[in-house]
Amino acid sequence: MVGWVGVVGIIGGLWVAAPAAAGQQPSPPSDHPDSFGLGRPATTSEIEALDIDVMPDGTGLPEGSGTAADGARTWTRTCRGCHGPDGEGGTAAPVVGRDPSSNRSTVGNYWPYATTLYDYINRAMPRNAPGSLTAPQVYGLVAWILAKNDIITTEAVMDARTLPAVVMPARDRFVRDDRRGGPEVR
Amino acid sequence: MANERIRHTDAGAPRRRERLTRRELLAGAAGAMGAAAVAPVAGQQSVTTTRRAGRGPNEVDQRSRFVTPQRDPSATSSRTPLQDLRGTITPADLHFERHHGGVPDIDPAQYELLVHGMVDRPTVFSLADLQQFPATSRICFLECSGNLRRGTPETLPQMVCGLTSQTEWTGVLLSTVLKEVGANPDATWFLAEGQDAAVMTRSIPMEKAFDDAMIVYAQNGDALMPGNGYPARLLLPGWEGNSSVKWLRRIELADQPFMTREETSKYTDPLGDGSQSRQFSFVMDARSIITDPAFPRVIEPGWHEIRGLAWSGRGRITGVDVSADGGTTWQAATLQGPVLPKAHVRFRHRWEWGGEPAEIMSRATDETGYVQPTWETLRAARGPRTRYHQNPITSWTVGDDGRVLFGAERLRS
Numbered sequence: 001m002v003g004w005v006g007v008v009g010i011i012g013g014l015w016v017a018a019p020a021a022a023g024q025q026p027s028p029p030s031d032h033p034d035s036f037g038l039g040r041p042a043t044t045s046e047i048e049a050l051d052i053d054v055m056p057d058g059t060g061l062p063e064g065s066g067t068a069a070d071g072a073r074t075w076t077r078t079c080r081g082c083h084g085p086d087g088e089g090g091t092a093a094p095v096v097g098r099d100p101s102s103n104r105s106t107v108g109n110y111w112p113y114a115t116t117l118y119d120y121i122n123r124a125m126p127r128n129a130p131g132s133l134t135a136p137q138v139y140g141l142v143a144w145i146l147a148k149n150d151i152i153t154t155e156a157v158m159d160a161r162t163l164p165a166v167v168m169p170a171r172d173r174f175v176r177d178d179r180r181g182g183p184e185v186r
Numbered sequence: 187m188a189n190e191r192i193r194h195t196d197a198g199a200p201r202r203r204e205r206l207t208r209r210e211l212l213a214g215a216a217g218a219m220g221a222a223a224v225a226p227v228a229g230q231q232s233v234t235t236t237r238r239a240g241r242g243p244n245e246v247d248q249r250s251r252f253v254t255p256q257r258d259p260s261a262t263s264s265r266t267p268l269q270d271l272r273g274t275i276t277p278a279d280l281h282f283e284r285h286h287g288g289v290p291d292i293d294p295a296q297y298e299l300l301v302h303g304m305v306d307r308p309t310v311f312s313l314a315d316l317q318q319f320p321a322t323s324r325i326c327f328l329e330c331s332g333n334l335r336r337g338t339p340e341t342l343p344q345m346v347c348g349l350t351s352q353t354e355w356t357g358v359l360l361s362t363v364l365k366e367v368g369a370n371p372d373a374t375w376f377l378a379e380g381q382d383a384a385v386m387t388r389s390i391p392m393e394k395a396f397d398d399a400m401i402v403y404a405q406n407g408d409a410l411m412p413g414n415g416y417p418a419r420l421l422l423p424g425w426e427g428n429s430s431v432k433w434l435r436r437i438e439l440a441d442q443p444f445m446t447r448e449e450t451s452k453y454t455d456p457l458g459d460g461s462q463s464r465q466f467s468f469v470m471d472a473r474s475i476i477t478d479p480a481f482p483r484v485i486e487p488g489w490h491e492i493r494g495l496a497w498s499g500r501g502r503i504t505g506v507d508v509s510a511d512g513g514t515t516w517q518a519a520t521l522q523g524p525v526l527p528k529a530h531v532r533f534r535h536r537w538e539w540g541g542e543p544a545e546i547m548s549r550a551t552d553e554t555g556y557v558q559p560t561w562e563t564l565r566a567a568r569g570p571r572t573r574y575h576q577n578p579i580t581s582w583t584v585g586d587d588g589r590v591l592f593g594a595e596r597l598r599s
Contacts, residue, residue: 032365036318038315041307042302050436120451175457179471180554185564
C-alpha cells in the first residue's frame with residue numbers, strides 16, 4: 001500500500017512520457033511503441049480489495065484496534081493448536097523469545113518491524129484458514145505476541161497509530177547485502 | 187530412480203562385517219534390480235520387440251517404464267533428482283518446488299495481474315494480455331537460497347542441493363509492462379505478491395525490473411507447471427528462488443522496501459556472532475556439484491567421466507576445477523557449451539580410478555572472478571550461524587570397494 005497517487009491517473013490508456021530526469025527508466029527495446037494498448041484500467045475498489053500490504057511506517061494499516069487480552073482469546077481459539085499455548089513449543093515456529101543469542105529467530109529477537117507482524121498474520125495465518133481474521137482480531141493477536149515478548153505492556157492498545165511506533169529489539173540488526181562478486185568471499 | 191536406487195543399495199550393500207569383493211557388490215545390486223536387470227538370454231531382447239508391433243502414436247508420451255526419476259518431496263519442498271539428469275534443462279515435471287502455502291489451482295480465465303502504486307495508469311492484465319506483449323525466452327537456473335543439506339555419507343546429489351533446476355522460460359520483460367503502465371521514475375522498489383495461501387510477498391529493487399526481470403507464462407515451451415506458478419510468475423534470473431514470486435497477482439511500485447516476513451524473519455543471513463543479519467541478499471553465488479559418480483553408485487577401477495553442474499547468479503561460469511585427491515591438486519574440467527549467463531552449465535572430466543581411496547570434488551569460478559569457497563572459508567566469512575545462500579565445495583569419497591559416499595565430513599562443525 002503506497003500513499004502515492006499517480007500524477008497522470010487513468011487517461012484511457014494514453015501514454016504520457018514520464019519526466020526522464022530523476023530515476024531509472026524502464027528499458028524495453030527501443031523499437032517498442034509507447035503503448036501496446038493492453039490491459040484495462042484498475043478501479044479504485046479492486047485495488048483496495050487486493051492492496052493488503054502494510055509498510056514499516058504504518059501505511060496500509062486499517063481502522064480498528066486490539067489489546068493483548070483481546071488477542072489471548074483469539075490465540076486460544078485459532079493459533080495455539082499449532083504454535084503452543086504461550087507462543088512457543090508447538091509444532092509451528094515459535095513467536096515468543098527474546099534471547100538474542102538463540103539460534104531460533106523469533107518476533108522478539110529477530111523481527112525488525114512490528115508492522116510486519118500485522119501484515120503476515122493478516123495475509124497468511126492461521127495457516128489452516130488464511131485471510132479469515134478481522135482487523136481488530138489481527139491487532140489483538142499482534143498485541144498479544146508483542147506483550148508476550150515484553151515489547152509492549154499488556155494494557156497497550158495496538159492500532160494504525162501505535163503499531164508503527166513500536167520499536168522492536170531487532171530494529172537495527174539488519175545490514176544490506178555487501179557481496180559484489182569478485183575474489184572475496186563474503 | 188532415486189528412491190529405487192536407494193533401495194537397490196540397501197539391498198545390495200553388505201550388512202555383514204566381512205568385506206565383499208567389488209564384483210560381488212555389483213552383482214548384489216544388479217540382482218535387486220528385478221525384471222529390468224534379469225540376466226539377458228542372447229538375442230532375447232531383439233526378439234521380443236522385433237516380432238510384435240509396439241504401441242501406436244499417442245497423445246502424451248510417457249517415460250519408459252524402466253525410467254522413473256522422482257523428486258524428493260518433504261512437507262515444504264520437492265527436490266530435483268540431479269543424479270538422474272544428463273543435460274542442463276530440467277524436465278518441467280522434475281523442476282524443484284518450494285512454497286509456503288501449497289500449490290493453488292488457478293483458472294487461467296479468472297487470472298488477473300494488477301500493477302499499481304507509483305505508476306501513471308494502474309492496470310489489470312489478463313493472461314492473454316501478458317501473452318500478447320512481445321515475448322522473449324531465456325534459459326536460466328532457479329535456486330532456493332536454502333539449498334544445502336549437510337546430511338550423512340548416504341546422501342544423494344538430490345538431497346545435497348536438489349533445490350535448483352533449469353528451464354527455458356518464456357514471457358514478457360517486466361520493463362515492457364512497466365512502460366505500458368507508466369512507471370514513476372522515483373519508484374525504487376516493487377512488491378511482488380502471489381495468489382497462493384501464503385499470499386507470498388517480496389520487495390524487489392527497481393534496478394532488477396529494468397535489468398532482466400520477466401513475467402513468464404511458459405516453462406520449456408509449455409505452460410508453467412502448477413508448482414512453478416501457473417499461469418504466470420515473476421522470474422528474476424540469478425536471484426534466490428523465493429523472490430521469483432509464483433502465481434503473481436499483484437505488483438506495486440513504491441519508494442521503499444515493504445519489509446515483508448520473507449525478507450526479515452526468513453531468507454536473511456546472520457553474520458559474525460549472529461548479532462547482525464544480511465538482508466536483501468538476492469544473488470546466488472557461484473556453485474557446482476558433481477552429480478556422477480555420486481552416492482549410491484559403486485564404481486570399478488578404470489576410466490570414468492566425472493560429471494556435474496556449475497552455475498552463478500552473477501553471470502557466466504568461466505571454469506570448473508576438479509580434484510580427485512580431496513583438494514590437493516586440481517585440474518580444469520571441460521565445459522559443455524553454450525555457456526549461458528546465470529545458467530547451469532555441464533562440466534565433464536575424464537578420470538582414471540586405480541582402486542585406491544579417493545575424494546572427488548568440484549570448484550566453480552564465475553566471470554567476476556569469484557571462486558566457490560570451501561565450507562571453512564564460507565563459515566569464516568559469515569560466522570557459524572549462517573543459514574541461507576550456502577554454496578560450499580562438496581565432495582564424494584570413493585572407498586577401495588568402489589562405494590561412493592557423500593563427503594559429509596567436509597561440512598562438519
